[in-house]
Amino acid sequence: MSGLTNVKILFFIKRTKVTKNGMATIFVRITINKERTEFTTRKKVSPEIWDDKAERTNGLTPEGIETNSFIDQYQKKIFSYIDFLTLDNQPVSARIIQEKLVGKKEDRRTILKIYQDHNEKAKKLIGVDFSADTVQRYETSYMHTRDFIRWQYKREDMALEELNQQFINNYEFYFKTVRNCSHNTTIKYIKNFKKIIRIALANGWLKKDPFATIKLRLKPVDAVYLTKEELDTIINKSIGIERLQQVRDAFVFCCFTGLAFSDVKSLKREHITTDKDGITWIHKKRTKTDQMSTIFVIEGAKKLIAKYQHEPELIEKGVLLPVLSNQKMNAYLKEIGTICGIDKPISTHTARHTFATTVALENNMPLEVVSKTLGHSNTKMTQRYARTTETLIKKNMEKIKDLY
Structure with a gap:
């Protein structure tokens, strides 16, 4: 079993969808930290011997015994991938495990790639939609985000699906302690990062908003002026x-x-x-x-x-x-x-x-x-x-x- 919590694995068949020879495909549904994906194992079985509750066959026939062995090995393979990624300090998600199992690797979007893409577009719009100072501020924010990921997660980048409220909380803590920023400076940097998250949400790249329950408020300050x-x-x-x-x-x-x-x-x-x-x-x-x-x-x-x-x-x-x-x-x-x-x-x-x-x-x-x-x-x-x-x-x- 994996040491990662919040992992659920379900094997099932779709009885309404059988092949011409009456066989049903076995599917697997993986849920990790409430993110879910399901896909085919490419293994087929006779619906008559499948037990929905046990997620296995009744095991009374050679076909049933062989199928159950296949499912056991498949499940072990899932947990071994989870353990490997966790120990190697790599991102773990249902989608990533699917990629490992079926061999199809999508061009996964990452935090820094999206941030960098935003900044590159902003540079081309200097004098149109952005000032040079605003673009420089986003460049600085990008570097702080990169340094934070290295400091907190010991990685060069992170998958979008790993973003959650805890990431934002750690991000704020980093600015106030490691960077020694004031509250208002910290909030301004986090607001820059929030814009990148809004882009990801608007494009459907991110399912949940990590800022959903977070309120970013500046503290009122008495501005300095000269007499x-x-x-x-x-x-x-x-x-x-x-x-x-x-x-x-x-x-x-x-x-x-x-x-x-x-x-x-x-x-x-x-x-x-x-x-x-x-x-x-x-x-x-x-x-x-x-x-x-x-x-x-x-x-x-x-x-x-x-x-x-x-x-x-x-x-x-x-x-x-x-x-x-x-x-x-x-x-x-x-x-x-x-x-x-x-x-x-x-x-x-x-x-x-x-x-x-x-x-x-x-x-x-x-x-x-x-x-x-x-x-x-x-x-x-x-x-x-x-x-x-x-x-x-x-x-x-x-x-x-x-x-x-």
């Missing part, structure tokens, strides 16, 4: 290292405009216009949502554009500012924060929150205008960025402090 004093410190700090200067300039530009990292990285001359009143504007669709951002370019942002307008490398690339990868930007921003004595985990996204809170709302810009500048489809999205600061409370309470 006016902290922003001024970064703007006015004398920095002698060129790479840090460039990172500081790109970051400050985002604080002045509310542009996200992916949008400032792809900012081009064509996105800049000047109206009849001489006011400079940025009109650019957001990379993430395809919503249009309408940005009034203040003097400080104009000066940063002018600073780099003659840089040959930027002219060749057709962009306005020197923007590194998000990973490098975040690493250097932490360095800048240390130099400036700011004890906050500064990242590229801090600039967007700083614009909404410190630059816009604290200077009485209406929420609707902030929303349009940020490229949001509604003000509800903007409220996540808008923090009610002490400065903002003070400005408004000054109006009523002498009423009573």
Whole structure:
């Protein structure tokens, strides 16, 4: 007997389907972990001597004895395949055992093959349905999934039919312990993986949804933003290292405009216009949502554009500012924060929150205008960025402090 639990094997005949000479084919039904398959053993028997309850013949004739021996050997063969695959740490399913027995091997779909296929298609749709950053995020998620399978299951890939809720639970545990990711970062990676599962379900490659009873919820967090004093410190700090200067300039530009990292990285001359009143504007669709951002370019942002307008490398690339990868930007921003004595985990996204809170709302810009500048489809999205600061409370309470 196999050491694998949840294995059921049933031998039976279909009495309504007999050959011209009155013989019935013996079928076998294998169920492993509730996945079932049935197929012919190619062995025939006289229906008169078959006992449905015993799953054998009555054994009173040479034919019956020989048939029972065949079934016993066939059953042993099934369990030997199960044991071999289990000991070799390979996937075990009813379909795989069928392939072993009948010699027909289907092109089985695996987790990483489907993930890779999705990513390859996404790469070809960059600029159409996907941004380059989104595709990179899926590539990173693929590598994490591959590393998780190696860590948890000691394999290079896994069959789709092996996916279950326990896999997802182990996946979450891996991110939070081995990768040391925060809860929200973990959930974002798992959501990427969930998209691959949705593809498998939609195509009928997977029968059960391993996410059926799992709720993926992000924890609300207070986003980091800079106060006016902290922003001024970064703007006015004398920095002698060129790479840090460039990172500081790109970051400050985002604080002045509310542009996200992916949008400032792809900012081009064509996105800049000047109206009849001489006011400079940025009109650019957001990379993430395809919503249009309408940005009034203040003097400080104009000066940063002018600073780099003659840089040959930027002219060749057709962009306005020197923007590194998000990973490098975040690493250097932490360095800048240390130099400036700011004890906050500064990242590229801090600039967007700083614009909404410190630059816009604290200077009485209406929420609707902030929303349009940020490229949001509604003000509800903007409220996540808008923090009610002490400065903002003070400005408004000054109006009523002498009423009573």
